Amino acid sequence: MTDPVPQTLECWLPAWQRFDHAHPLRAWLQRADRLPGGAVGYLGGLAAYFHCDAGMPAAALTREYLHGDAGDACWLGADPAWVQPDMTGARLMACGQLPLSMDEAEALAEPLQAVFADEGMKLEISSAQRWHLRLPAQSTLPDFAAPEAALGEDLYEHLPQGEAARRWRVLFNEVQVMLHQHPLNAQRRERGLPPINSLWFWGGGVLPAQVSTALSGVIGEDVLLLALAKRAGIPVQRRTRLDSAKAGWLIDLQDQPVDVIASEWWPTLQQLGKREPLRFAFASGERWLHRPWHRLRFWQRSKP
Incomplete structure (x- = not known):
């Protein structure tokens, strides 16, 4: 059973432990809402978004x-x-x-x-x-x-x-x-x-006869992710189109080094977060929800 996706933009990231305390994402998530833990690992993460009628072949x-x-x-x-x-x-x-x-x-x-x-x-x-x-x-x-x-x-x-x-x-x-x-x-x-x-x-x-998903589209480069999206009949875009992401889509960055996320992808993620609710799902299971108005939570400094 796939994880039901609310009207948020999903962002799939590497394990939380890889992000050191100086990473800009950590400071940003201090104003976000912590969610219950989710799927762990690469195949676990894919299975949370896509359901095959026979496991994950x-x-x-x-x-x-x-x-x-x-x-x-x-x-x-x-x-x-x-x-x-x-x-x-x-x-x-x-x-x-x-x-x-x-x-x-x-x-x-x-x-x-x-x-x-x-x-x-x-x-x-x-x-x-x-x-x-x-x-x-x-x-x-x-x-x-x-x-x-x-x-x-x-x-x-x-x-x-x-x-x-x-x-x-x-x-x-x-x-x-x-x-x-x-x-x-x-x-x-x-x-x-x-x-x-x-x-x-x-x-x-x-090959499964059917792949289902609650996602509306995918932005990423991983071959298995792209294969699942194609089988499910949803559109796919490369990460060069990251700024076009919208609610209901998944951004896959779980295969990226955390320093590359900070230098290459973080500025665009910040801009997306100003207009879309963003749910961050880490490969180690931690999850946060950041809504556009959360950036006004100057009083909140919860330690993520």
Whole structure:
């Protein structure tokens, strides 16, 4: 069930803890109304705004958005990742947000194609950052952790468990060995770039027949967010049109560094806040509502 959206302009931001006390947003929210806590995390935040008839099949949604051919196949995300060994195991350092060209992506994927073909799957390089596995429609998948759940942590604690997942753990290890040996990764290290030495499986499922939302439109750049908006039939604008946002729309800034929000987006947000009620939803769950007349609350200095 999607979170009912009042006639406010929604602004989705990174975790509250990332904003230090000198950030201009903190001072602004001293005059706003604190709301009950909301959704936490990337997928949680998306699920608060969009409802799919079958969970959140991120891979099928993004494949359909990028190439329009998801059909009735089962899809699984297999995004390029950087894994760093340590004393106790290995940590997932980055996934799907690595500097990587399309030519590099295709070169890295080429030796992996036969591995997946032997398992009855096809590896599709939908974009440099988004790789997908096409599986038969009736495929049964174990539970895979989203990248946000595993980033910075021991990745083996987030691999699927149980006998049904054994096949995937074997594939995961085989892919790591092949990517580790790929000559392109040696070149990347020489250029000071992190290696692409793993794939992260996540977001499995089939394309939902319907996606619903209470939003009127979306401003953002995130591929899964744009895929959901398109499936729900609402308009999308890039962040270059931020000043055109209005009540009922969602501004997605949750993927932006907080210093960039202060320097690039904050002046426009302030202007929007003078004409529209603004509800700020942080990825860590905190929420505030700022109405245009709240800027006159000179007496209020509540500590957000």
